[in-house]
Amino acid sequence: MQNERTVVDGLRLAVRAMVYAVLGGAALIAIATVVSVLGPMLAIDLYTPPVAAWWTVFTAVAVQGVPFLFLGTVVSAAIGAFVPERVFTRLLPRNQALAVPIAGAAGVVLPGCECASVPVASSLMRRGVAPAAALAFLLSAPAINPVVLVATSIAFPGQPKMVLGRLVASLATAVVMGWLWARFGREEWLRLPKRTRTTASSPAGMKAFVAGLQHDFLHAGGFLVLGAAAAATFNIAVPRSILDIFTGSSWLSLLLLALLAVVLCVCSEADAFVAASLSGFSPAAKLAFMVVGPMVDLKLIALQAGTFGRSFAFRFSSTTWLVAVTSSTLVGWWLL
């Protein structure tokens, strides 16, 4: 009797799936046809060059972020569903001052751009890692992982000092920010995600993993799109000719590139190539661009605001920007 029921259920599910697929497909084709016919008529009026440029930058930033955001949410959902809490409390020392550098150095294991680090850090915090350590990891992972360092060495051939400078300055910024949070951070600034620890009662790890992955990716994806829109708006609104005014003074050019890094939102694998192509700027300024970029940019701010709350995002980003600029100035002056 039970077996009959499950077979009939399965059949019903399959039939329903097919019906939905056919109906949904037909509806989609109809909509696409109407839009593709009416679209160009409407678009020709609205599609001025700035608007076209906006759409290009917007989709480019969004597309760049999707694979790494997906990777990050896979790791974060896996941490949430499969890794028991004891692992983290054993790996990291209880003393926060010691845990921060270790977490910062651990950033080397998460390849990919900064979109991946926000969900992973949030998941680590949910699993009991001290926020200071998780934040140090969040800042260092996009900047010191091997893919980024290799890309930097390719973009600046014959200049190993740039790679070393990037490594040192980024790690220093991440550790300093972790220590600052450990010393001055307050609980109410950080809005931890609502999901409490349900691991004791969850049915199967796989189901929790899939549900977590779905929710995390969609949540973060929405904020990625928001950040991409902001980046595209700034990119179009600010004319590039402003850059030429500042190439003279080395201090101003450093600040300018640090600001540009926030607005441009280039994925950390590619930002070395963008920095190398900015001709006329001092090496320290390019270093600042590469150090600030993976840590503070518009899409990151949007992601952080969505995951940890707006007050946290603004406080954290502004402080990180200051620390990153200081750190790259010092390292640039010392090394380059």
Added chain:
Amino acid sequence: MRRYGSAVLLLLTGGAVLRISLFSDLYLRYVQAALRPYLVISGSLLMLLGVVAAIRGMSHRDHEEEHEEEEAEDHSHSHGPRIAWLLTLPALALLLFPPPRWARTARAANRHSSRHRA
């Protein structure tokens, strides 16, 4: 419809990413060539995730009376996060009207590649 919101979003996003990376060369307009395998992998996994979400949505409706506790626990997840609907913007743009290559970025890329070759 609320139940299938997540599935639709995941399928749309995955489909858009696959369309520009697997079925054409449009991805070159927006990202570097080295990113292609990552785009293909994440696009296919997203579509898989969307199918799983759709199946779960359908089976939830069938077993509504039997699994009341699961329903209560999943209630916060039954509709996806609302901000996720923003994902439709780039997804539909990529599926219907892929934006053209931006002249400025094309020039920068050409400048870099020619310097690299020299």
